[in-house]
Amino acid sequence: MGYGLLAAAIAAEVAGTTAMKYSEGFTRLWPSLITVVGYLLAFSLLAQTLKTLSMGTAYAIWAGTGTAAVAFIGMLFMGESGSLLKLAGIVLVIAGVVVLNLGGAH
Structure with missing residues (x-):
């Protein structure tokens, strides 16, 4: 259940960040x-996630996965550059999330 809530929190944060691009400074x-x-939804879901997952791991996964997803969205749909160095950085972020999960999120 904790990982499902965390995935929803990540999706809400990515949607909010993507919409911010189109808000033209609100x-x-x-x-x-x-x-x-x-x-609001992202933080609410993250708060619920913290009932079952450790704070450091949950936040790192939320922030890292959200960052990687937003970077991919920027490259795929918004014409942002996709240099080899940028892609390597995203891979490192994802690797960090995997290592945190292997270390145990309970």
Whole structure:
């Protein structure tokens, strides 16, 4: 259950961050509302996750996976550069998340 909530928290954070790009500095209503709702949902779900997973591991997975996902979205859909160095950084973030999971998140 904890990992399911964590996955939902990550999805909400990624949706909120992506919408923020389209909010144009919070001057557009709908993207701004999606950003706020996404972050409220993300933090609420993360708080629920912390009932069953350790804080350091849950937060590291949430932040790392969200960062990697947003970077991929930027490269795939928003025309951001996808240099070899940037891709290597994303791979390192994902590797860190895997290592944290192997170390035990309970």
